[in-house]
Amino acid sequence: MPKIKIGILKEGKVPVDHRVPITPAQANSIASSFPDVNVVCQKSNVRCFEDENYSSHGIELTDDVSSCDVLFGVKEVPIAQLIPDKTYFFFSHTIKKQEYNRELLRAVLKNNIRLIDYECLTNINSQRIIAFGRYAGIVGAYNGIWTYGKRYNLFHIRRASECFDLEDLQTEYKKVKLPKIKIVVTGGGRVAKGAMEVLNGIGIRNVSPAEFISKYFDEPVYTQLNNRDYNKHRDGKLFNRGEFFSNPEAFESDFKDFYQSADILIAAAFWNPNAPVLFTREEMLGRDFKIKVIADITCDIEGSIPSTKRPATIEDPIYDFDPTQDKVAPPLSDEGNITVMAVDNLPCELPRNASEDFGKELLANVLPNLVGEDKDDIIKRATIAENGQLRPEYAYLQDYVDGKE
Incomplete structure (x- = not known):
């Protein structure tokens, strides 16, 4: 199979989120478990794990992740930072038609982005397989x-x-x-x-x-x-x-x-x-x-x-x-x-533990289906947008995108 280049994003949303989707040790383990996958890390001064933690585990640091095929973040990626024609994983907060993210979903579609939402990653019993x-x-x-x-x-x-x-x-x-x-x-x-x-x-x-x-x-x-x-x-x-x-x-x-x-x-x-x-x-x-x-x-x-x-x-x-x-x-x-x-980002208060547990589930439950066979359509079911269109399971969001509701 062709090589896949994965990028760990710097969180750009304000207020700042210190969590990471993949810890330094987990990024290093991907190389040994998935030889066809290369992981790089976008430089950041806001993570609970510092850049040096990644480099010491053999992970390349970079400012530019435009050469990556798949980009993993945690919170919504600011519209100005979206890179066209890429696959993104993050919590989009759009599936309930959240008004404050209408423009984000529009930008995803306009930029031909394949958006996979962590919240939608479920097994065949409709149980979530990754969460904070x-x-x-x-x-x-x-x-x-x-x-x-x-x-x-x-x-x-x-x-x-x-x-x-x-x-x-x-x-x-x-x-x-x-x-x-x-x-x-x-x-x-x-x-x-x-x-x-x-x-x-x-x-x-x-x-x-x-x-x-x-x-x-x-x-x-x-x-x-x-x-x-x-x-x-x-x-x-x-x-x-x-x-x-x-x-x-x-x-x-x-x-x-x-x-x-x-x-x-x-x-x-x-x-x-x-x-x-x-x-x-x-x-x-x-x-x-x-x-x-x-x-x-x-x-x-x-x-x-x-x-x-x-x-x-x-x-x-x-x-x-x-x-x-x-x-x-x-x-x-x-x-x-x-x-x-009523704090809406509670796991951010224990970012190290939250990130370690999340990354563990990502490596065990998500990555094998992304880089190999998508067993039980786990990735497919969680893909909100692809090729500039909403996938059929998320067609109910079209009126939301069009501003009709």
């Missing part, structure tokens, strides 16, 4: 605990972004001293499991959803909810997971018992815009709404959680939500407000 979800969950839950401690001045722990790596972050757990609070985690995937890692590491007891809403505990506890635990069929039918995903409009929220019991919500569940919201602003105004801190890892703006009005940043990770006025307020400004942590 675990570290979104880890950092999101940690930030939620940090936020609670800050709100009530209970303890002081470093921010995740101030820790060198996960091992360093875990040394902060022993400083956490929580009262008899209840924490609810939504979701059952990578993100939720990452969040549970932190809660278990701190030593918070895991209880069943039924125990959570019906029992008193003399210690902090948490429960983890799947879709069936907080959604119910509008017609009173038994919950069916397949029907919920295929026809979410037929369901309504059944979260009331949990917002009446929980002090902290860690939202880690994927949300379909056609599915029920978790709760409404009107419910948040009720005297029985007990939640005071919301760590919205999903960060769906104006989505399933009405207090998530805008994304926060790593530098300014929290804001208050005033439900009486339906607006954002300065963080920790009023006891009647709900404090929201």
Whole structure:
């Protein structure tokens, strides 16, 4: 087969992202595992791994990656930096018709770029084969605990972004001293499991959803909810997971018992815009709404959680939500407000660990299908655009591209 030249991109999006799709050691291992692949690295002063880390592993450094066949980044590539007629891998944030990336997708099509979106890389069971979800969950839950401690001045722990790596972050757990609070985690995937890692590491007891809403505990506890635990069929039918995903409009929220019991919500569940919201602003105004801190890892703006009005940043990770006025307020400004942590790039706070896990999955699950036979059409299914056109699976984006919606 012909030689393939792969380039590791410098991240160009602002705010800066320190993650990498392939670490120096992983780039070096590609040469031995895939002899027909040559890897080069675009010089960068923003990565968690420095240029010298790549060169010391035998990877060529370059400013110009225009000779590469395939280019791997993490976040969206700025339009001005796109190179025509190349294959790109990155998170495009276009498949939900995100308005802020409409021009990016237009530029991809105009420049005859083959765009493969990490978010769309799935196996034959429609399960994602590469993601940063675990570290979104880890950092999101940690930030939620940090936020609670800050709100009530209970303890002081470093921010995740101030820790060198996960091992360093875990040394902060022993400083956490929580009262008899209840924490609810939504979701059952990578993100939720990452969040549970932190809660278990701190030593918070895991209880069943039924125990959570019906029992008193003399210690902090948490429960983890799947879709069936907080959604119910509008017609009173038994919950069916397949029907919920295929026809979410037929369901309504059944979260009331949990917002009446929980002090902290860690939202880690994927949300379909056609599915029920978790709760409404009107419910948040009720005297029985007990939640005071919301760590919205999903960060769906104006989505399933009405207090998530805008994304926060790593530098300014929290804001208050005033439900009486339906607006954002300065963080920790009023006891009647709900404090929201809604950072939309959480894995960036532990970039080394997040990059290592991501690159490991890329080498194991993606690269063999890219440079060899595309078993089960893994690459094909994730290709949004090719030869100046949207692929058939993504034809629904045409009106979005044309500005009709």
